[in-house]
Amino acid sequence: MTRLSEITLEQLRTRRSAKWQTFPAEVLPAFIAEMDFLLAPAIAAAIETAVHNGDCGYAWPDAELGDALAGFARRRYAWQLDPAGVGLIPDVMAGVTELLRLALPEGGGVVINTPVYPPFFSHIRAARCTVVESRLVRDGGGYALDLDALEAVFASGVRAYLLCNPHNPTGLVLSRDELERIVELADRYSVLVFADEIHAPLVLPGAQHTAYLSLGELACSHAIALVSASKGWNIPGLKCAQAVAMSAPMRALLGRLDEDTWERAGTLGIVASIAAYRDSVEWLDDVVRLLDGHRMLLRSLIERDLTGVRYTPPAAGYLAWLDCRELALSDEPVDVFLERGRVALGPGLTFGASGAGHVRITFATTEPILRDIVARMAAALRTRD
Ligand SMILES: Cc1ncc(COP(=O)(O)O)c(C=O)c1O
Incomplete structure (x- = not known):
């Protein structure tokens, strides 16, 4: 395995990309399709x-x-x-x-x-x-x-x-x-x-x-x-x-x-x-292995901590499409997760009207950050109204 997960949150926060600049530092970003890994060495x-x-x-x-x-x-x-x-x-x-x-x-x-x-x-x-x-x-x-x-x-x-x-x-x-x-x-x-x-x-x-x-x-x-x-x-x-x-x-x-x-x-x-x-195909294979693990880790974290959220692991990529309709939050649940959990997710309605009540997460990140994303979501649900 290459150094995929060696990156730290402090390092990530110095990035100039949209993912790390859009929100203030106390918000954990998981809204955009960018990965939190170092580059493939050959690149x-x-x-x-x-x-x-x-x-x-x-x-x-x-x-x-x-x-x-x-x-x-x-x-x-x-x-x-x-x-x-x-x-x-x-x-x-x-x-x-x-x-x-x-x-x-x-x-x-x-x-x-x-x-x-x-x-x-x-x-x-x-x-x-x-x-x-x-x-x-x-x-x-x-x-x-x-x-x-x-x-x-x-x-x-x-x-x-x-x-x-x-x-x-x-x-x-x-x-x-x-x-x-x-x-x-x-x-x-x-x-x-x-x-x-x-x-x-x-x-x-x-x-x-x-x-x-x-x-x-x-x-x-x-x-x-x-x-x-x-x-x-x-x-x-x-x-x-x-x-x-x-x-x-x-x-x-x-x-x-x-x-x-x-x-x-x-x-x-x-x-x-x-x-x-x-x-850089070996590096890509390492990423695929990591994502394969993360899509299942996410499932177990959701089952444990996010009752009412429905998730089917994707067959490709690092995006998780979460159905939050059972939580009866609003048509745009990202607002609650951002305001109360300080975690930025992809707003479902921007994907079309059928995205109402959904959020998208990017799970191409390190395991501690993935756990933190879910923990912040869970905290948002505990503290709402
Ligand atoms: C399906 C799809 N098409 C296109 C893009 C954007 O690609 P590009 O930056 O090359 O325009 C993305 C980015 O996430 C995507 O998910």
Whole structure:
């Protein structure tokens, strides 16, 4: 095991990132998708070398990035991707926005599966498109995709589907069968698919990631995948993501992204992403092992200390979607946890109306901090009214 958990709270509080700056020091932040670990050693070394060389100029779409991603995708997901189809974008959401702007007419409908990552709403609107919700359905304690409902919205004339797989905040990982059905539906109703697979490196034991573009020619004919090392290796501030196109029409669409888009990527992000995909897979495996343990530790802590909170461990990633409706707090329970427990969680309603009564926790942290998050939540519930 690498030095994942060696970081201290004092060290974390010196970070300049949004996670550690948004709230005052007495609040413990668990609201944003950032991990509380040190960098993978190969990433740190690659950045140090770049800094030593003063390599901080404007970003350039380096062919090595496509090669490194292709090698990782082949080994990790058995996805054979052609590095020539890899485009540089500053981050996944910038890629989504610019591609929607290029591909859709003003007002064009874009389907999302709610509850979902809040910027999906704002970025679809920023691209002058219309949000069309197709809710996930409850399946036991967890969630599932409702393919009939998805077909109904596809048939209503929408132009695109912003697929989130693995899904944020539910941690749902779609099966190959489900994805194959989506390919058929998208083809039948001429829907463009933008497959946000940013959480794929963090698929946990028991689940398997299927890359949308690994599903054959039909999938490649109507889809662009958006991937990044930013979640798996915790480098979102370095600004580097990739858009992948594997058919002539999709490459043509990607080719229409102008220089202004990819120039907003960071050179250190490219350096770090190459080091992540190529040289930091053991570190990633250590993270996956730690998260696998934490998702179960969280379950036992919730069962012991947070009666009335419902939680199904995610199949991927480090986000826990907690159903607090039984506590009858309010539609936005984060307020009570922040005010009375001094712990900052993700507000459920920002994930869509079906997020009412829910909160999201980030559990990619050290064990003492994870225990403190739950302890603060429990204290908030004890002291309310
Ligand atoms: C599903 C999903 N897409 C995109 C992003 C943001 O990615 P980026 O910083 O590359 O825009 C996140 C961040 O948490 C996410 O969860």
